[in-house]
Amino acid sequence: MLVLGLDPGLALTGWALIEGGGGRVALRDAGVWSTPAHQDQGRRLLSLWESFGELVASQAPQAVSLERLYFSRNVSTAMAVSQARGVLVCAAARAGLELHEYTPGEVKQAVTGSGSAPKRQVAKLVRLLLGDGVPLSPDDITDACAVGICHQHAAGLHRALAAGARR
Amino acid sequence: MLVLGLDPGLALTGWALIEGGGGRVALRDAGVWSTPAHQDQGRRLLSLWESFGELVASQAPQAVSLERLYFSRNVSTAMAVSQARGVLVCAAARAGLELHEYTPGEVKQAVTGSGSAPKRQVAKLVRLLLGDGVPLSPDDITDACAVGICHQHAAGLHRALAAGARR
Numbered sequence: 001m002l003v004l005g006l007d008p009g010l011a012l013t014g015w016a017l018i019e020g021g022g023g024r025v026a027l028r029d030a031g032v033w034s035t036p037a038h039q040d041q042g043r044r045l046l047s048l049w050e051s052f053g054e055l056v057a058s059q060a061p062q063a064v065s066l067e068r069l070y071f072s073r074n075v076s077t078a079m080a081v082s083q084a085r086g087v088l089v090c091a092a093a094r095a096g097l098e099l100h101e102y103t104p105g106e107v108k109q110a111v112t113g114s115g116s117a118p119k120r121q122v123a124k125l126v127r128l129l130l131g132d133g134v135p136l137s138p139d140d141i142t143d144a145c146a147v148g149i150c151h152q153h154a155a156g157l158h159r160a161l162a163a164g165a166r167r
Numbered sequence: 168m169l170v171l172g173l174d175p176g177l178a179l180t181g182w183a184l185i186e187g188g189g190g191r192v193a194l195r196d197a198g199v200w201s202t203p204a205h206q207d208q209g210r211r212l213l214s215l216w217e218s219f220g221e222l223v224a225s226q227a228p229q230a231v232s233l234e235r236l237y238f239s240r241n242v243s244t245a246m247a248v249s250q251a252r253g254v255l256v257c258a259a260a261r262a263g264l265e266l267h268e269y270t271p272g273e274v275k276q277a278v279t280g281s282g283s284a285p286k287r288q289v290a291k292l293v294r295l296l297l298g299d300g301v302p303l304s305p306d307d308i309t310d311a312c313a314v315g316i317c318h319q320h321a322a323g324l325h326r327a328l329a330a331g332a333r334r
Contacts, residue, residue: 040260040266041256041266042256042257042259042260042266043260045253045256045257045260046257046260046261048257049257049261069243069246069247069250075242075245076236078242078245078246078249079236079245079246079249080236080249082245082246082247082249082250082253083236083249083250083252083253083256084253085250085253086212086249086250086251086252086253086254087253087254087257089208089209089212089250090209090212090213090215090216090254090257092209093207093209093210093212093213094213094216099207099208099209
């Protein structure tokens with residue numbers, strides 16, 4: 001199964017295509033979609049919509065994985081992120097893709113084994129799991145990889161449980 | 168000019184088509200798009216995207232008017248609203264429509280003459296300006312009418328200034 005992990009943002013959205021199966025994960029490709037601050041928000045959100053559409057058309061992931069809306073003290077940042085997130089969630093639904101959401105703790109747990117692991121530890125484990133092909137920056141790519149791995153992990157457990165139940 | 172005023176929300180989005188010209192405004196049509204809470208958010212946002220597309224295709228407004236992202240103490244509501252708002256802003260850009268944003272104070276000022284008018288006063292003036300055809304509830308419709316009137320007002324001033332400059 002190919003999962004598209006996303007870390008949404010208006011200025012920068014991290015994306016990562018994570019392949020999984022047989023208890024292993026691998027990176028197919030990753031990057032960022034960026035939109036320039038001087039453009040109006042409609043143009044920026046539309047460019048995000050189009051970038052998502054092009055990637056989905058060319059790579060055909062089966063599912064999209066992203067973090068749940070989180071509480072943030074910086075409300076205006078949270079609202080800008082939410083606008084970008086809404087566009088991506090809508091685009092995923094329009095493409096008929098499964099959408100899976102995880103809390104930050106669930107993502108950390110799946111990648112490092114600890115729900116309270118520091119950010120640096122998550123980044124280290126992402127590279128250990130996926131190899132040195134993961135770009136070191138920006139963080140948005142690492143975060144997109146992590147949430148993609150998290151869904152592969154959850155889907156793997158689900159398959160294992162289903163297989164166990166059939167026995 | 169026909170303006171589509173919007174009051175975005177995930178559960179309820181108010182919309183109002185406001186015609187304007189020669190210093191007058193009139194209501195062509197208004198309503199709400201609602202999405203059921205039991206549906207997943209992707210399906211709800213997609214339904215908003217589709218409702219917007221259908222209205223724009225059948226009524227061909229030239230511009231979309233909505234309130235600026237506002238600071239809210241209820242962050243999770245603000246983020247859900249922002250997701251819906253992002254979808255509508257993106258859909259407007261995709262349809263090639265002008266997008267105009269106004270602060271709540273600018274909307275109140277345009278409708279009532281006072282930037283700090285209470286909500287009830289705004290609703291009263293909206294009905295005075297547009298007639299009794301404006302549905303009394305939900306508030307989302309009144310708010311969509313108000314922001315639509317606000318843009319007609321601003322566009323009218325802009326045309327008058329441009330005409331004055333040409334003299």
